[in-house]
Structures are given as structure tokens and as C-alpha cells.
Amino acid sequence: MITIALSKGRIFEETLPLLAAAGIVPAEAPESTRKLIIGTNQADVQLIIVRASDVPTYVQYGAADLGVAGKDVLLEHGGQGLYQPLDLEIAKCALMVAVKNGFDYEGAVKQGARMRIATKYTEQAKDHFASKGVHVDLIKLYGSMELAPLVGLADAIVDLVSTGGTLKANNLVAVEHIREISSRLVVNQSSLKLKHDRLQPMLDAFATTVASRHA
Numbered sequence: 001m002i003t004i005a006l007s008k009g010r011i012f013e014e015t016l017p018l019l020a021a022a023g024i025v026p027a028e029a030p031e032s033t034r035k036l037i038i039g040t041n042q043a044d045v046q047l048i049i050v051r052a053s054d055v056p057t058y059v060q061y062g063a064a065d066l067g068v069a070g071k072d073v074l075l076e077h078g079g080q081g082l083y084q085p086l087d088l089e090i091a092k093c094a095l096m097v098a099v100k101n102g103f104d105y106e107g108a109v110k111q112g113a114r115m116r117i118a119t120k121y122t123e124q125a126k127d128h129f130a131s132k133g134v135h136v137d138l139i140k141l142y143g144s145m146e147l148a149p150l151v152g153l154a155d156a157i158v159d160l161v162s163t164g165g166t167l168k169a170n171n172l173v174a175v176e177h178i179r180e181i182s183s184r185l186v187v188n189q190s191s192l193k194l195k196h197d198r199l200q201p202m203l204d205a206f207a208t209t210v211a212s213r214h215a
């Protein structure tokens with residue numbers, strides 16, 4: 001059996017065409033079932049539906065052979081035990097620092113005062129501000145980061161930005177770009193060796209599809 005870990009929503013939707021290119025069609029959509037294990041048209045391939053930030057953990061421990069995870073999630077996880085053979089170039093966005101409109105970010109950073117940063121991405125935020133030599137107090141959140149500067153929980157947030165619509169709707173502005181983010185294929189290192197004959201053609205089909213999008 002080959003087990004593929006995916007999260008509901010954009011990762012599942014954007015992975016569907018890649019699975020199709022490898023001849024894999026899910027039997028059900030995760031949005032229309034409470035099942036967490038979903039069969040496919042291939043008797044020996046199943047999907048498991050997990051939280052986006054849990055995908056690397058399932059693959060690391062071999063509970064899934066492969067999965068799809070955002071670079072943001074992989075950098076927080078650390079990537080131990082995972083091969084990351086392919087950037088799937090899906091779920092594209094950017095990790096940014098944002099503040100309330102009118103907040104003097106450059107001034108706050110220059111003063112060398114401690115800043116309070118709210119984020120789900122504490123590892124990346126820590127590295128980013130350490131590389132700038134800025135002292136920060138990190139406040140870990142699990143979602144709706146945009147709220148934090150509005151209610152005085154933090155001076156700034158580190159969050160994902162795509163269209164910029166969420167920042168705009170909450171009167172926030174992006175002040176620094178940390179990195180571009182897209183989702184990667186992650187593969188359990190033992191699976192790649194033990195199930196090579198079944199996995200390699202799948203990986204090749206994914207790679208060919210991604211490359212064909214540049215043509």
C-alpha cells in the first residue's frame with residue numbers, strides 16, 4: 001500500500017491534477033466526507049487527510065509514504081527524515097512581516113527596542129529577526145494573526161500573504177518580505193528505498209507535470 005498525506009482545501013485541490021497525471025483519482029472529496037482515509041481508483045494507493053502542519057510528521061514516521069507540505073510548514077518542522085525531491089509550485093504565497101497601517105516599523109526596528117511579534121511561524125520569525133539583530137518577543141498563535149496588531153497583542157505579525165486581501169481588510173500593511181513559499185513533495189526516506197518501483201513512476205509523473213507548466 002502507498003499512503004499519501006494531504007491537507008484539505010487548497011493543497012488537496014491543487015494536488016488533484018498531479019495525482020491524475022500519475023493515474024490516481026480519489027474515490028471521494030475530503031470536503032464531502034468525514035472519513036480520514038480515502039481510497040483511490042488504484043487498489044494499492046490511499047490518501048490520508050491531516051492538518052497541513054501535521055503532514056511532515058506523518059511522513060517522517062512512515063505513517064504516510066509521501067505527502068504535500070508548504071515550505072512554511074517544512075521550515076517550522078525541520079524536515080528531519082524527509083526527502084524533498086520536488087517543488088510542486090502550488091499553493092504559492094509569501095511569508096511577510098506586517099504591521100498596522102501607520103505604525104513606524106523602520107523606526108521601531110532601528111531603535112533596537114524589543115518588538116512583540118505574533119506568529120504561527122516562530123522558527124522562521126526567530127531566524128529572520130536574529131539575522132537583522134533585532135530583539136523580539138515571540139507570541140505563538142495558531143491562526144487569525146492579523147488580529148494581533150489591531151488589539152495590541154503585538155507590534156507586528158509574521159504571516160503568509162497571497163493576494164494581500166486579508167491584510168487590506170484589516171488595515172495592515174506588509175513591511176518586509178521574508179521568503180516566497182510553495183508546496184513540496186515530501187517522501188519518507190525508507191519508503192523511497194523499499195517501495196522504489198511503485199513510487200518512482202509517481203514522482204516522475206509529478207515532475208513531468210510541474211515541468212510542463214513552464215512550457
Ligand SMILES: Nc1ncnc2c1ncn2[C@@H]1O[C@H](COP(=O)(O)OP(=O)(O)OP(=O)(O)O)[C@@H](O)[C@H]1O
Nearest residue numbers: 009010051052053070071072073091092093160162
Ligand atoms: N492565502 C494563501 N494562498 C496560497 N497558499 C497559501 C495561502 N495560505 C496558506 N498557503 C499555503 O498552503 C498551505 C496550507 O494552508 P491551509 O490554509 O490549508 O492550512 P493551515 O490552515 O495554514 O494549516 P493548519 O490546518 O495546519 O493550521 C500553507 O502551509 C501554505 O504553504
Ligand SMILES: O=P(O)(O)OC[C@H]1O[C@H](OP(=O)(O)OP(=O)(O)O)[C@H](O)[C@@H]1O
Nearest residue numbers: 143144159160161162163164165166167
Ligand atoms: O493575502 P491573502 O490572499 O488574503 O491570503 C492570506 C491569508 O491566507 C492564509 O490564511 P488562510 O486563508 O489559509 O486561512 P487559515 O490559515 O485561517 O486557514 C494566511 O494565514 C492569511 O490569513
